[in-house]
Amino acid sequence: MSRSPAPSAVPSSRTHGMISVEDHQERILGAAAPLPAVRIPLHDAFGLVLAEDVRRRWALPLFDNSAMDGYAVRRADAVDGARLRVVADLPAGSSDEPALGPGEAARIMTGAPVPADADAVVPLEETEEGTAVSSTPPSHVTVQRQPRPGAHIRRAGEDAAVDSVAVTAGTLLGPWHLSAIASAGHAHIAVHPRPRVAVISTGSELVSPDAEPLRGQIPESNSVHLAAAVREAGADVVFAAIVPDDEAALRRTLESIEADAVILSGGASVGSFDVVKAVLNGMGGVRFDAVAVRPGKPQGFGPLDDGTLAFCLPGNPVAAAVSFELFVRPALRALAGSPQARRPHRTAVAGSAWHSPRHRVQVLPAVLDGDTAHPVPRHAASAPGTPTLAGTDALIVVPAGVEEVHGGDAVTVLPLGGGALR
Ligand SMILES: Nc1nc2c(c(=O)[nH]1)N[C@H]1C(S)=C(S)[C@@H](COP(=O)(O)OP(=O)(O)OC[C@H]3O[C@@H](n4cnc5c(N)ncnc54)[C@H](O)[C@@H]3O)O[C@H]1N2
């Protein structure tokens, strides 16, 4: 890959009339503070970000308990071949605390509290009576092998101390975290709520995918893509609409929305019918910039007067999709309280050669095959095996200043997907 020196990053500096991708991302992330925490039932918390440390209400395990089905014994008496009298039966959940005298044992099941007089558990398999199932314990049990001190007893507090932190604030909650929180004694927790997102596609040429498009009309796809991407990012779509190129209609639609973020696509450029720019430029803190990225150059962003973050993306479907990944998704994750708002990137090998624009970051939809990234051809042929936009599972990001990528070059990729956060 031929590289020319990267231009130094001066915040909001303009090179060739454009601001850098990083400057635009920083401006957006600077405005996207975590939404205020709410308390919700643990069962509803999967995929949300924990807002405060969760501490254990008790030590774990709660009490000395048996790790095996067997017999709780006084080890000194339980020598090889000893015949012990069974004086109690302790299933899990038993609150009994039987005393064990010399030569006595209690049948005990896994998880049941170990009597204070016992100092080891002999598993069923190490007794003459063995594992034959019976509802009542035998009157006596014969120990085959003397247990080690403390054998098969899980001691109170050996896993975790009372008041220790079970799960830390900022954690994206998955099944393992949630069960740890339940074990720590909490049925309700403080989380950042899912961001509420409105999606608006603008353009008088847009028609429903099941319509027969007349000349000049095209099937509307951005709202479908963006709504799914919003959900995949762990946010809720609270509103979706197609609005024609009509300033009054767009204003009315915006006024009706209650959301944390609104994503508009189309009409962001300089054309005569670019109503999004006409309506939103200067509304609240919204500003339009040319960002040094292809595709995705025309971008509008800023808070509306009520604080809703407005993202105005270019209408071209690939540009809108790329813009979502670069600029919207990190903001939604930040609103959701995630400390890792950006997707992790990695290095892959370019599967072919292509040109890249000199002064802009290039972002190419790609299909990953192991370590090789195959850019989706602009005019994807339908030959079997050819990567297509529908199969996109990563974006290749080529920095500004690189004009040629050769097959075999190392390239940066952002793998997409990887599990929906809901
Ligand atoms: N004179 C200039 N013209 C353009 C410039 C420029 O700098 N000067 N920038 C170009 C770039 S770069 C882009 S990207 C586009 C983006 O412009 P808009 O945001 O105004 O997008 P539209 O014109 O509304 O739409 C572009 C294209 O995408 C189709 N589209 C729009 N919305 C949808 C949708 N929801 N579903 C499917 N397809 C959609 C639309 O029909 C157009 O074909 O501007 C360049 N022009």
Ligand code: MOO
């Ligand atoms: O932003 Mo445009 O072509 O660069 O998509």
